[in-house]
Amino acid sequence: MRDLSKDHHWLSINTATVRQQADFVGIVEACARRGIRAVSPWRDQVAHVGLDRAVKAVRDAGLQLSGYCRGGMYTCDAAHKQEMLDDNRRAIDEAAALGAPCLVLVVGGLPQFSRPGSQPSKDIRAAHAQVTDAIGQLLNDAKAAKVPLAVEPLHPMYAADRACVNTLRQALDICDVLDPARSGALGVAIDTFHVWWDADVWEQIDRVGKERMLAFHVCDWLVPMKDMLLDRGMMGDGVIDIPAYRRAVEAQGYKGFVEVELLSNDWWSRPLDEVLDTCIARYQTVV
C-alpha cells in the first residue's frame, strides 16, 4: 500500500465537496494554491461557468482530473429514452473536452426518479435490465471519445431514486456482460461510503483487476446520520476502516488518485480553506 503520509500527491477533490463555497473556477484555483493536483468536477458546476472556461481553468491551473461526474440515469420510459441517450453522449463529450480519465456513472433507480416524467414503475428488475442495455448502447461512444465508463455502485438506500446498481458484484457483472475482454473502456468506481457495509465486497474487489479499477472515492459513514444524502462524514469522523479498502484496491494495481467526495450540509457550511485543509490532513493521516 502506498504511503500517503508525506504529501498529498495523489489527493483529488471532487468539486461537490465544496460546491456551496465557490464556483468551479474558484474551486480549481483554491486547489491549485495548496498543491492539490486533481479535481473531479460535477456537470452542473461545469455548466455554471461554461465548458470552455472550465477547460481553460483546469489547464491554466495545471490540474488533472480523476473523473467526471456524472453520466447515467439510464432508467426511463420509452418517451424519455432519446433524451437520456443524448444527455449521456453530451456527458461523454464534456468528459473528453476536460481530459477526464473516466466518466462516473450513477445509473438511475426507478424511472420516475431517474428521468422525471417517466411512467412510474416498481419493477426494479426491469430497471437493472435497462441499465445494462443503455451502457451497452453508449459504450461505443465512450470508446470513440476515449472516455472509459466507470459504473459506481451506490449504497442500497439510494436504490429507488439514484442507482439500482448497489453492489460491486452487480457492477462487475455488468462489466463482464458488456466488456468481457476487459478492454479498459468499462470499469468501476469504488466509494468507501457506498460499499463499506458489504460482506461480499472483499471478494468482489479481488475480481476487479487493474483494467477496471477506474476511480477510488473516500468519505466516512457517520452514526447517527442526520440526512440520507447530505450528511457524509469527513474521513476519520465515522466508522469506515478506510485504509482497509484502499489496501484492497491498491492490491488490484490501482495507482491513481484518492478522490474525496463529501456531500455534507455540515462541511458545506464551513469556509473553503478549512474544508480543503482538512481534506489534506485527513488524507495524510486516516486514509
Add this chain to the structure above:
Amino acid sequence: MRDLSKDHHWLSINTATVRQQADFVGIVEACARRGIRAVSPWRDQVAHVGLDRAVKAVRDAGLQLSGYCRGGMYTCDAAHKQEMLDDNRRAIDEAAALGAPCLVLVVGGLPQFSRPGSQPSKDIRAAHAQVTDAIGQLLNDAKAAKVPLAVEPLHPMYAADRACVNTLRQALDICDVLDPARSGALGVAIDTFHVWWDADVWEQIDRVGKERMLAFHVCDWLVPMKDMLLDRGMMGDGVIDIPAYRRAVEAQGYKGFVEVELLSNDWWSRPLDEVLDTCIARYQTVV
C-alpha cells in the same frame, strides 16, 4: 400464491406498528376485536406490562404469535459477552412462554452500538464473525426451548448500528454453516423493506427452502424518506412490488402469517383504529 383479498386470515400485526397508541394488552385486544389472529410482540412492550400478563392477554384473546422481536445484538467486546448471552437466553425463554413460532434476530452492527460501552471498532468483518459465533453458541438453547431462531437481514443503511447481516445471502450462509441439516431450528425472516433493493434476493429466496422460511414481514419504502429509522411506509404507499416478494416466498412453501411491521412517526401519530383498519385494507389489496 394465496388469495388474500377475501379476509385477513393470515394478517399479523407487529406490535411496534402501534407502539405509541397503546400498551401491549391494549394492542392485543384491539387486534382481537377486528379478527386479526396474530401479533408479533417486541420485548420492551411485553416487559412494560409484565411477561405473565402478556402471556395471559394473548391466551385470553385467542391470538397466535407470528414471531417475537427480538434477539441478537451479538456484537460486543469481551467484557459484555456474558451480558449478551444472558440477555439472549432470556429472550428465548420469553419467546417460549409466549408461544412464539420463532425469535427474530437483529444481529447487531459494530460493538459500540450493539452493546453500548463496548470498545469501539471499525472491523465489520470481525462483527460478522462474532454474529456467527454467538448464534452458534445459542442454538442449543433455542432447540431446547423449541424456539427457532430467525436471522433477519436488515437494510444495509443499518449495518453500523443495528445489523451487519444485510442480505439474504449472508443470512443463509450463516444457516448453512450452523445448521446444514436444515433442522428447522435456524432460518430467516424476510422483510420487504430490508431486501427489496437487492438484485441477488430472488436467487437467494430460491435457496431458502420451507424449513428456513420462518417469517415474512411487509411494509413499503417511501421516496423521499424523512427518517432512516422511523419513516417506513404503509404497504402501497411506496415503491416496493410487495406481491412479487410474497409470490417468491410462498413458492418456497411458506404458508404462515404476513406480518405488518411499520416503524413510522407518521403512523404512530394516527389513532390505533385507523392504523389497524388501514393494515387490514392494504393487506387485502396491495400485499
